[in-house]
Amino acid sequence: MSRAQTAAVAAAAAAAAAPAFLATSGVKAVASGHSAQLRGSQTAGSASLSAPAALLGSASALLAAQICGKVGKPRRSMTVVTAFENELGVQAPLGFWDPLGLSKDGDVYSFKRRRSVEIKHGRICMLATMGYITPEIAGKFPGYLDPTIKLKFEDIPNGLAAISKVPLAGWIQMIAYAGFCEISAGYDADVNKRTPGDMGWKPPLFGNNSPEMKQRRLNVEIANGRLAMMAIIGMFFQDGLTGQAWGDWANYTDSPLRAFENELGVQAPLGFWDPLGLSKDGDVYSFKRRRSVEIKHGRICMLATMGYITPEVAGKFPGYLDPTIKLKFEDIPNGLAAISKVPLAGWIQMIAYAGFCEISAGYDADVNKRTPGDMGWKPPLFGNNAPEMKQRRLNVEIANGRLAMMAIIGMFFQDGLTGQAWGDWANYTDSPLRAKVA
Known part of the structure; x- marks a missing residue:
């Protein structure tokens, strides 16, 4: 058989094995929920079905290249990985926003771990934000928080000042409840087995569990959690500087700007404008x-x-x-x-x-x-x-x-x-x- 005929036979064998290559290496990993595990890998089932054909195709292609004397460096194919850009929490107007490039390595576990932590922090901050607001509007519970020391609910100030007033038993209860929620749902199980933030509890009165409605609700929860994280930090800031959970900024008597905010030259629309902070020392x-x-x-x-x-x-x-x-x-x-x-x-x-x-x-x-x-x-x-x-x-x-x-x-x-x-x-x-x- 001539070299040309041999090359033709090898090419035909390689063409017959082409579907095997398309099935195994031509995967485009598009994650939606749990499919982010692809990342250029293949499933065991597809590998077992196509291994003989892939082996035959590889051998035939190598033989053809050697016979023709054109053996060169193997061509490297680029696989487009969009593992995270369709995940929950990717919302307008920013879309998939990762300014620090934390997920550029494509590590699915790390991404899901961060998303789980973000959701849990958001839930805590939503509770904390409501904890700031509710006592101011609806008042406090009647009776005693700790009857043994005659500590009433109304004796606990709202905001950061409560930290020094809540008894040790109260802090132990809060930490123990947080631990119970983590352990009872299986520590890290929402990352490894379920979806981030899924602690196995289904809120009542949410009977419509269609995929579209569930997706929308979960996105709303993430967005509200992000808003609450910003809100609670703003409340801490106001509370810490004014001394009250809903403090008047006039109470911030230590402000280095206080000395100058009523001076000549403080005019609308900018008011006291010092973008370089030249007067922040209060001199x-x-x-x-x-x-x-x-x-x-x-x-x-x-x-x-x-x-x-x-x-x-x-x-x-x-x-x-x-x-x-x-x-x-x-x-x-x-x-x-x-x-x-x-x-x-x-x-x-x-x-x-x-x-x-x-x-x-x-x-x-x-x-x-x-x-x-x-x-x-x-x-x-x-x-x-x-x-x-x-x-x-x-x-x-x-x-x-x-x-x-x-x-x-x-x-x-x-x-x-x-x-x-x-x-x-x-x-x-x-x-x-x-x-x-x-």
Whole structure:
């Protein structure tokens, strides 16, 4: 038999065995409930039925490859494993959400173990959340929690404060009941034999056990448990900081923000806004120092913004800025280009005036003795100094200063890129957004 004929016979044998390969190695593991065990493996039944055919096919294919002299590295097939993305708890809008990649190894036991723990934690948190809410709305049981020490139910405070009041026997009962629930249902049996969270107890009055209804109920339970975990942590947080289960945040007297939340500059819609947490240390001097600097920067930026606008609208002064060098006001360009035109004496005058304002008012005196930004100068024509009016004017000044700081930066940006204080953006020929013309 020629080499070509031998190869043809071997190929035919391999083709006859192809169904065996399709049955064993072409499995796509799509988990729904308990089918996640696949993960590229095969069942004992299919293996026993197809083993002879698979062996024959393998031998024939190897023989054909050897005869043809084309033996190479075996091709590795990729099996798509979607072991967990169709499990309970995969819900909109996040879908299958595993930001830490805990299930990327495809370990089915570990996944089911975590899901079991999540469900049980959710149940405990739902009970704890209702335990916070119910006594506040419905009141507490009458009578004694522990008659031996005359401890009444009404003597137990709601929330975290109850931890120190519940007697030792009460804690032992709660821990023992949790252990009973685990052991009586078979420890880890919900993971190994049933579905996560299935402790063998069927709630009454839930007669409709159709698969769709059961799936929906279980998903609702998981979602409610997740919500309860978030809720109980929020309740612990509020309780711990205010001292009451439903405490008023006004009781949080140790808040480092308390010192500043009613200060000037705390305005709608942001209120007290400190995204970098610069004032979380509660340092009053540092806060007032920053507020003083903010107000002064705002004043400079208001002057600078008007300095950009006024010459464009009203024109420039007549005459000379510096007669000694015959420099007229109209020779000074508007905007950033003026930096190189203003003579040294002009810069010295501006810096000297700023220093005079600081020193004459007492350096840092507005922080240490007065209020931030108070340089001891009262604007004329503002006779009404009622506290409410003064508060409103100072808040307006701070708000205008903040707006001017944004405005002048925008003007610098436009000026620097277009070459003019009121430049046309068409002049920004270096823009990376400008279409390239071939």
